[in-house]
Amino acid sequence: MEESQSDMARAREAAGLTQEELAVLMPADVKSIRNWESGRNKPQPRRRHELAGHLRVSLAELEELIRRASASGTAQRPASASFAADQAPADQFRAETLALEADYDRSPSTHLLGRATKHLASVAVARAAAFTVEARRELYSIEAEIATLMGQLLWDASQRRDSATPRNYFDQAIHAADQSGDLEAEAHAMLRSSYLHLYSFDKDPEAGRMLAQRAATLAQPVSPGLCGLALLHVAEANAMRKQRRACESALDAAQWQLSQVDGAGVGGEYLSESKIDRMTGSCYMFLGLREPAEHHLIAAADALTSKKKSQSIVFGNLALARVRTGEIDGAVDALNKAIDTLEVTRGGGGLNVAFSAGRELRPWRQESSVAAAGERLFALMAGA
Known part of the structure; x- marks a missing residue:
């Protein structure tokens, strides 16, 4: 144990940190x-x-440091076989959770529901049967992630x-x-729960x-990244309430959080x-405010080529921004994208925004381009 312990400690000391200083930076307990x-x-x-x-x-x-430390620590535990038995499925569950989260941006939510449901049930069973407190905690953490994803999938579907139903899963995750x-x-599950109020048909900003x-x-x-993402939704809620000053204050705070995402990528997956x-x-x-809206939405659409669900929401919002200022050709172009x-x-958020843009284009439905986009929307709805 001493060799593995000194490996991890040596890395910390090489970085010029005491245990107490590292605990403050993380932040974490010195005991951790x-x-x-x-x-x-x-x-x-x-x-x-x-x-x-x-x-x-x-x-x-x-x-590698973690692996060596864990191996040495396991060897000195009386219940080492039980501990090792807990760790293997936990690592597998974490890998499957990450794979599902990656597939979320590429696949229809309905295609992932069965796989996610089975995965969540397996994690819950393993957590209930875990031998060690450490393993239960890690499996609870995985359960929180997959329950949050289940809420997203069901809401989209x-x-x-x-x-x-999604709220029940978000509560389970919390x-x-x-x-x-x-x-x-x-925090992630709580933020996702806020979306139910911000983006449902019965909104409560x-x-x-x-x-x-x-x-x-x-x-x-x-997590500065997750904090910043939450602040962006605070800003949007304020915009829905027509509170421009509060909205822009939250946007500034989110931008500051982005500046705290460091070179190691801490929180960068969120913001x-x-x-x-x-x-x-x-x-x-x-x-x-159409001009600044269009400027930011076009920049976002160009950067989101690999995140199609998010990109569809951006194009839908761009269509709405344009139709509300009478730029019908531009609105139709964004809607078609x-x-x-x-x-x-078939992302649920993008569908709702696109249908909203289609409804606002109805006064121009005699125009062939608007009619054609409307037919595409109808076909999309029929196949949803």
Whole structure:
């Protein structure tokens, strides 16, 4: 154990940090740092980019340090066989969760539901049967992630008509995250829950704003990227309420959080310039300011070529911004681009925005281009 412990400790010391200083930077308890170095516990996978950055090692090097520390720690535990038995499925469950999250941006939600449902059930069974406290905590963390994804999938599959079922999954995720002590997972589930108020047919922007603000507060100590994403939704909620000053204040705060996403990529999976452009464009659309809305939405669309579900929402919002200022040809062009992506992904958010743009184009339905886009929307609806 001493050799493995000194490996992790040596990396910290080479970075010029004491255990106490690293605990402040993470942030984490000093006890957690000691447990990581001794192999008694592992840093949560979501936090390993951050830890690698502070230790000035690559992620691969950090994973090797963790593996060696865990192997040495396991060898000294009386229940080492039980601990090792817990770890293998946990690693497999984490890998499948990451694979599902990656597929979310590329595949229709309905295609992923069966796989995600089975995966969540398997994680819950394994967590209930886990031998060690550490394994239960890690499985609770995985459960929080996959329950959050289940909520997203179900809401998409219902075309955002059913909020009750997704809310149950988000509540399950919040509970699981609380049991694991995973603030990032808890904040993410809470933020997703805010979407039910912000983007359902029966909107409640103030309730959505309050949940998004709570998510930002939870995420602030552990993930600047997630904190920034939550603040973007606070901004959009304020735009829906026609509160321009509060909206722009939240946008500025989100931009500052982006500046805190460091070279190790901490939180970068949540927040980027393209995401800020997307949400800023949406904010200005709700505020009725077409020129800044279009500027940001076009920039976001160009940057989101690999994220088709998000790109369809951007094109739908661009169509709305244009039709509201009478630029019908531009609105139809943006709507057709939204439909192009929706024919592949059938993302619930993009469908709703596209249908809203189609409804607002109805006064011009005698024009052939508008009629053709309307027929494409109808076909999309029939196949949804």
